[in-house]
Amino acid sequence: MRLGIFTDSYLPYTSGVVRSIQTFNEELTKLGHDVYIFAPNYKNCISDSKVFRFTSIPSPTNRDFTVALPFSLKLRPTIKHLNLDLIHVHSPFLLGRLGARYARKINVPLVFTYHTLLEHYVHYIPFAKSGSKDIAQIAQSVSKDLAQKISRDFCNLCDLVIVPTGIVADYLHEIGVKTVLKKVPTGIKTAEYKKGEREWLQKEYKISPDDKVLVFVGRLGLEKNIPFMFESFKIVKSKVDNVVLVIVGGGPAEEELKKIAIDLDLSDSIIFTGTLSPQDVINCYAGSNVFVFSSVSETQGIVITEAKAAGLPVVAIRANGAAEMVEDGIDGYLTNQSTVEFAERIIDLLNDEQLRLEMGINAIKNAAKLDSVNCTAMLLNCYQTLKKA
Secondary structure, X not given: OEEEEEOOOXXXXXXXXXXHHHHHHHHHHHOOOEEEEEEEOOOOOOOOOOEEEXXXXXXXXXXXXXXXXXOOOOHHHHHHHHOOOEEEEOOOOHHHHHHHHHHHHOOOOEEEEOOOOHHHHXXXXXXXXXXXXXXXHHHHHHHHHHHHHHHHHHHOOOOEEEEOOHHHHHHHHXXXXXXXXXXXXXXXXXXXXXXXXXXXXXXXXXXXXXXEEEEEEOOOOHHXXXXXXXXXXXXXXXXXXXXXXXXXEOOOOHHHHHHHHHHOOOOOOEEEEEXXXXXXXXXXXXXXXXXXXXXXXXXXXXXXHHHHHOOOOEEEEOOOOHHHHOOEOOOEEEEOOOHHHHHHHHHHHHHOXXXXXXXHHHHHXXXXXXXXXXXXXXXXXXXXXXXXX
């Protein structure tokens, strides 16, 4: 098949959406399919004949992100030359809408992956951050209603909507999406997560071999609910000796989070690594004991599967996609949004080595179900069904 992928974010930018596109692209290419990506331009982009870059401008709310200008004189002849069988979009905005328009122009099926619960990201809208509390609350309410309308209306334009978890499918049905929904999680190359260097984390950040290590991996944004994790960690620290929390990743909230760590008197026990290479992220998993995840905004939470593939039990809040990624009591724990409960489950794992090891073994087994080869087969089945129709 000849596939056109339209996305508002792509390499070298890093995010769950980018990871999903990159992983499926690699697996589909291995199977002999031709994948062409239409994406924003960034500084220091690596030239690729199968990636069409649009002129882009820096985002006002995220210095690492660029916003594509959704037009190009070269686009129409390029699309005509490629003779695409299907267009798959990964955003309901700029380039996603452009891809949808071209799918209709060339009369090919239109697929959309619903990656993001938009209503959890309204804090990035400037007027939703008004100095007046009352005005900000009204603005956020309006923004959430608008986010749901955008999601519903765009999904209903498509021939098929891919969702990473059943919980997201339920949400879309609830807000009025009528298009057929298919569950296809983003997979990972599970074998890679067994190749971590266990001592790397200790050596790189001078962590004592006696310390027990909690690790979080992800973009540092307000939607990840990381202050909740810090407050829970403070409780853990009061009951468990020699424990550290490693925060892997960068993002717009990084400096604010460092200040919160100082205010909670935790700066000596929380390590911020910043953005790391993929191999060093794997090394961080390998050098840790428990993966902790406090986000309530995920449609899936790819990092949870990564941590499980590395043999880590997970403690996460029971919310949205993350709730489907952890088998409670088997490969980790799901909790309510209570710092005490979250901390207690972490303490249970740190104080019971046999329990932690058993859950780690179960985590590896369960992560194997989401290997990228298996998930790509599911996606291809969706494509082929549409093509036949």
